[in-house]
Amino acid sequence: MNQLGPLYSLPLKELPIVIVDLETTGLRPQIDAICEIGAVRFRGGLLEEQFTTLVNPQRTIDEEVVKIHKLTNEMLDHAPLLDEVLPDFLSFIDSSVIAGHNAGFDISFLAPAALNWGLDLYRSSILDTAYLSRKLIPKLESYALSNLAKTFTLPETRFHRALEDAITTGHLLELLFTKAEEQGIHTLAQLEAIYPFPGTPRPYSDLSPLEQTIWKAITHGFDIEIAYRNRKQEVSIRRITPDRLSTTKVHAHCHLRDEQRVFLTDRIEKYKLLDPTSEANKSSDPS
Incomplete structure (x- = not known):
């Protein structure tokens, strides 16, 4: 303490x-x-x-x-x-x-x-x-x-x-x-x-484009649409609300599963930042 x-x-x-x-x-x-x-x-x-x-x-x-x-x-x-x-x-x-x-x-x-x-x-x-x-x-x-x-x-x-x-x-x-x-x-x-304080990410300039997008979503309360590859190499489109970013993982609420999940960043093949004020983006929720 x-x-x-x-x-x-x-x-x-x-x-x-x-x-x-x-x-x-x-x-x-x-x-x-x-x-x-x-x-x-x-x-x-x-x-x-x-x-x-x-x-x-x-x-x-x-x-x-x-x-x-x-x-x-x-x-x-x-x-x-x-x-x-x-x-x-x-x-x-x-x-x-x-x-x-x-x-x-x-x-x-x-x-x-x-x-x-x-x-x-x-x-x-x-x-x-x-x-x-x-x-x-x-x-x-x-x-x-x-x-x-x-x-x-x-x-x-x-x-x-x-x-x-x-x-x-x-x-x-x-x-x-x-x-x-x-x-x-x-x-x-x-x-x-x-619920410990989740901390502050690495310097912004050291983050990859994906990590920068995740950090922007966490900072502004945005969602992200991702194409995620699972262990069976199956790719699904998901809308996530991230709340924490670690070195290799993003902790987020998955709207498809309606539960908190952990996603490996190296399995995210595509991603798009969603503005929660946009009706078009809300309608893109795959759930």
Whole structure:
């Protein structure tokens, strides 16, 4: 266990938790940069405090990315640099549990900068609401934050802005704690023992095109259509919702079998990223 030992015995809904969300210039933490930080402190279902700031990424943002989060280059030109806002942000986190939707993505951007200030974020307790949602609420069609908010009528916000997404994630986490308690999971120690943080993938540039597609699906809650070859050398078309990528395997919900499965990446012969908002893609589900 990590440096947050005293928190492990607390009831889940009494934990001091900071939910973090970032907007970035892209998906590659080694190349891209943070352009907005949003964070909220939740305890007992109540929003206690919030932190938000734009960040000058010191690079031009592609138009396709601007369409997602609506942060233009002009809006960020006079924003503070990451090194200027990071001390206040790390102070805001303090010794809280860190949570986020696809938390591995956000931590992969924040961790290198935090190390420069003497804080190893990977020694914090980290809860990933995307991963926990797949485990505690299985068989949903999509685990994108917007879909979960709609499915469970969470408070409406503007999606793809950091603070609003952090607030929505906080309400989602409270729902997940209730689901965990229904399974007899009452403390952080119990939750991490059963559903440990899945971690962060290898550097994006080191991933194969298939692995990059899987990581993109995990990050954005997309599904993937794959042509998969089994041990009998039979190929079937499947729609999967991936939640974890290891060196040789992808852990995913298989819509064809309607269950959690493990797929060997070297048996995936073809693949296509599916946007869950597309009706055409929904209709392509082979199940």
